[in-house]
Amino acid sequence: xxxxxxxxxxxxxxxxxxxxxxxxxALNNNPKISLKTRELxxxxxxxxxxxxxxxxxxxxxxxxNNVGIIVPFINHxxxxxxxxxxxxxxxxxxxHVIICQTHENIDNEMxxxxxxxxxxxxxxxxxxxxxxxxTNHIKKxxxxxxxxxxFDRKKDIKGVSSVTxxxxxxxxxxxxxLILQGCKKIAHLAGDFNLGIYxxxxxxxxxxxxAHDIDxxxxxxxxxxxxxxxxxxAVSKLWELDEKPDAIFSAGDYTALGAIQELKRxxxxxxxxxxxxxxxxxxxxxxxxxxITSVDxxxxxxxxxxxxxxxxxxxGSQTITIEKKVVLAPELYIRNSxxxxxxx
Amino acid sequence: xxxxxxxxxxxxxxxxxxxxxxxxxALNNNPKISLKTRELxxxxxxxxxxxxxxxxxxxxxxxxNNVGIIVPFINHxxxxxxxxxxxxxxxxxxxHVIICQTHENIDNEMxxxxxxxxxxxxxxxxxxxxxxxxTNHIKKxxxxxxxxxxFDRKKDIKGVSSVTxxxxxxxxxxxxxLILQGCKKIAHLAGDFNLGIYxxxxxxxxxxxxAHDIDxxxxxxxxxxxxxxxxxxAVSKLWELDEKPDAIFSAGDYTALGAIQELKRxxxxxxxxxxxxxxxxxxxxxxxxxxITSVDxxxxxxxxxxxxxxxxxxxGSQTITIEKKVVLAPELYIRNSxxxxxxx
DNA sequence: CAATTTTATGCAATCGATTTAATATGCAAT
DNA sequence: ATTGCATATTAAATCGATTGCATAAAATTG
Numbered sequence: 213x214x215x216x217x218x219x220x221x222x223x224x225x226x227x228x229x230x231x232x233x234x235x236x237x238a239l240n241n242n243p244k245i246s247l248k249t250r251e252l253x254x255x256x257x258x259x260x261x262x263x264x265x266x267x268x269x270x271x272x273x274x275x276x277n278n279v280g281i282i283v284p285f286i287n288h289x290x291x292x293x294x295x296x297x298x299x300x301x302x303x304x305x306x307x308h309v310i311i312c313q314t315h316e317n318i319d320n321e322m323x324x325x326x327x328x329x330x331x332x333x334x335x336x337x338x339x340x341x342x343x344x345x346x347t348n349h350i351k352k353x354x355x356x357x358x359x360x361x362x363f364d365r366k367k368d369i370k371g372v373s374s375v376t377x378x379x380x381x382x383x384x385x386x387x388x389x390l391i392l393q394g395c396k397k398i399a400h401l402a403g404d405f406n407l408g409i410y411x412x413x414x415x416x417x418x419x420x421x422x423a424h425d426i427d428x429x430x431x432x433x434x435x436x437x438x439x440x441x442x443x444x445x446a447v448s449k450l451w452e453l454d455e456k457p458d459a460i461f462s463a464g465d466y467t468a469l470g471a472i473q474e475l476k477r478x479x480x481x482x483x484x485x486x487x488x489x490x491x492x493x494x495x496x497x498x499x500x501x502x503x504i505t506s507v508d509x510x511x512x513x514x515x516x517x518x519x520x521x522x523x524x525x526x527x528g529s530q531t532i533t534i535e536k537k538v539v540l541a542p543e544l545y546i547r548n549s550x551x552x553x554x555x556x
Numbered sequence: 557x558x559x560x561x562x563x564x565x566x567x568x569x570x571x572x573x574x575x576x577x578x579x580x581x582a583l584n585n586n587p588k589i590s591l592k593t594r595e596l597x598x599x600x601x602x603x604x605x606x607x608x609x610x611x612x613x614x615x616x617x618x619x620x621n622n623v624g625i626i627v628p629f630i631n632h633x634x635x636x637x638x639x640x641x642x643x644x645x646x647x648x649x650x651x652h653v654i655i656c657q658t659h660e661n662i663d664n665e666m667x668x669x670x671x672x673x674x675x676x677x678x679x680x681x682x683x684x685x686x687x688x689x690x691t692n693h694i695k696k697x698x699x700x701x702x703x704x705x706x707f708d709r710k711k712d713i714k715g716v717s718s719v720t721x722x723x724x725x726x727x728x729x730x731x732x733x734l735i736l737q738g739c740k741k742i743a744h745l746a747g748d749f750n751l752g753i754y755x756x757x758x759x760x761x762x763x764x765x766x767a768h769d770i771d772x773x774x775x776x777x778x779x780x781x782x783x784x785x786x787x788x789x790a791v792s793k794l795w796e797l798d799e800k801p802d803a804i805f806s807a808g809d810y811t812a813l814g815a816i817q818e819l820k821r822x823x824x825x826x827x828x829x830x831x832x833x834x835x836x837x838x839x840x841x842x843x844x845x846x847x848i849t850s851v852d853x854x855x856x857x858x859x860x861x862x863x864x865x866x867x868x869x870x871x872g873s874q875t876i877t878i879e880k881k882v883v884l885a886p887e888l889y890i891r892n893s894x895x896x897x898x899x900x
Numbered sequence: 901c902a903a904t905t906t907t908a909t910g911c912a913a914t915c916g917a918t919t920t921a922a923t924a925t926g927c928a929a930t
Numbered sequence: 931a932t933t934g935c936a937t938a939t940t941a942a943a944t945c946g947a948t949t950g951c952a953t954a955a956a957a958t959t960g
Binding site: 272 | 907908909910911912914915916917
């Protein structure tokens with residue numbers, strides 16, 4: 213184990229008999245430094261294998277070149293894809309991405325925020341946890357002067373930008389697609405209404421029904437967690453009704469999958485008897501033997517755009533707050549679980 | 557936008573008329589400081605909402621409390637799960653996790669390493685890219701005195717710890733399972749032999765054949781990239797043979813899936829005519845209508861253990877290099893794609 | 901050639917916390 | 931009362947890079 217990082221601007225300055233200030237300026241292309249000196253410094257720095265100490269620079273400048281990303285879970289396809297997008301967009305700008313997960317727990321969320329502020333990240337990207345109601349801990353970020361960008365799951369806070377998809381539209385097109393397949397009794401497996409995204413998907417569903425003059429039936433709505441088992445039990449519950457549904461729009465792919473499994477168990481044919489649509493376009497949906505129709509959220513793009521919004525924000529004067537709300541269009545991937553006249 | 561982080565130990569020291577050194581010592585529970593002073597300092601610090609500046613501390617100590625993780629892609633289930641494990645294990649110790657992806661490209665890998673060393677991470681976790689042959693850039697990390705821990709995909713470098721699964725055994729148990737199902741003509745869809753993990757899975761396959769007195773048939777080996785399409789085309793190629801296989805052991809789940817799709821297209825019954833086993837236990841394998849038998853790599857555990865190895869490494873004196881090779885046992889999840897007498 | 905402006909460079913302070921070596925205080929022993 | 935020693939505290943240096951201000955050297959002008 214040898215010594216770490218050795219060469220400093222002082223070492224360079226000694227070697228070529230100039231001051232450290234000159235070395236610093238030369239390396240930063242300060243025009244006050246003569247071409248001759250600048251070239252000598254740069255050449256010597258290269259020879260001595262000089263590496264700038266980013267910590268020292270960060271301390272002096274107050275900018276760490278790190279950004280934090282807070283998500284419920286890293287290893288959920290949607291979130292890891294957003295992270296990928298952010299990472300790919302920010303790395304070329306010299307930023308590094310620090311990952312935190314909340315496990316959908318607001319206490320963790322608060323801790324993670326504190327930790328990120330402590331290490332002076334230059335910005336925070338976050339998708340709030342399901343249990344987050346109060347937003348004081350988030351406002352604290354703003355008070356410290358650190359920009360935030362919400363993605364997917366946001367809270368409405370003045371001065372905070374966000375990148376989301378149009379969940380209302382997602383709910384609408386999914387439902388309308390089912391209607392166009394001839395379905396009239398469309399059940400909805402909703403997600404946690406504490407989160408805006410799920411409320412919006414539900415609203416979109418309602419609006420599509422209304423637009424096509426289909427009566428709303430409240431017993432067709434089941435609010436549930438996005439787990440496979442819950443999709444199955446939701447179907448069991450629905451099939452106790454006298455008027456069984458002829459379609460299911462699920463706000464998540466896992467519940468859609470569970471629903472399909474239970475429908476098959478009951479020998480109900482898909483899509484002939486019942487059409488099913490999921491949400492998120494999880495990788496598995498297209499791999500199934502009966503591929504599942506789903507609403508795509510373009511997560512990598514979402515991450516990239518969130519990163520761009522952040523870069524724009526910090527480019528401007530620090531005193532100006534840019535509040536930008538980017539809403540991406542969701543896209544319906546129609547597959548066999550709902551396509552009655554599809555030749556695939 | 558208000559000012560960032562304000563209160564320093566000097567502010568505290570002024571307020572209670574002691575020196576900054578005393579404040580620092582008091583906050584660090586240095587026994588030289590009298591109880592009275594310590595309590596006053598701590599109380600005042602709390603009142604003034606003091607937050608330690610980690611950058612300054614990092615600069616002085618040379619320890620950043622950041623670790624880097626280098627993976628081919630963040631949003632691959634296996635890698636994001638390992639990252640999750642590392643994150644969960646290190647966060648309680650005050651470390652933060654910085655993510656980099658290489659896109660399986662060695663040039664990116666070198667850049668990422670440079671960047672991580674530049675920001676003085678305290679350690680690097682990595683899974684090498686497929687294109688990595690030369691290891692000079694990795695040795696550079698060691699020369700700087702920064703510990704590395706390989707996970708899953710490693711290179712043999714003296715003094716470097718690693719956490720992997722026993723791929724040989726994985727290949728062995730997968731193949732033996734197929735043999736026990738009565739299969740005798742077992743094809744193997746191998747991964748890139750540049751990576752040790754795929755060579756080992758292949759070796760395990762060979763050994764299992766030998767142990768059960770089954771002749772090796774080289775035309776049953778197809779080296780391919782882990783993509784769904786490649787699984788399908790591998791089957792097409794295999795089914796041109798006079799002696800068609802009665803089982804397929806794929807070194808990856810995606811190729812296993814592609815193989816299954818192609819087998820179905822050809823109306824070949826699974827598992828009656830052909831048994832299929834994949835590798836990685838990707839989430840989708842258990843969701844299929846025909847769930848796929850696969851070898852699980854316990855990625856979250858792998859991440860946690862890698863983190864523990866790292867913590868052990870840095871706990872010891874910096875001059876002592878601990879080289880620890882942890883090998884986790886893979887586990888076969890038997891499902892319908894291979895289980896001829898399974899009642900599920 | 902002296903006066904003035906430009907250009908190039910150095911000095912020293914700064915960012916905030918840590919740490920070594922030095923000093924002030926208290927108390928016991930002689 | 932003086933010496934000795936432990937305890938508590940501080941001054942100052944340090945980590946490495948940046949930057950405002952001062953100044954020396956060179957170039958320009960009258």
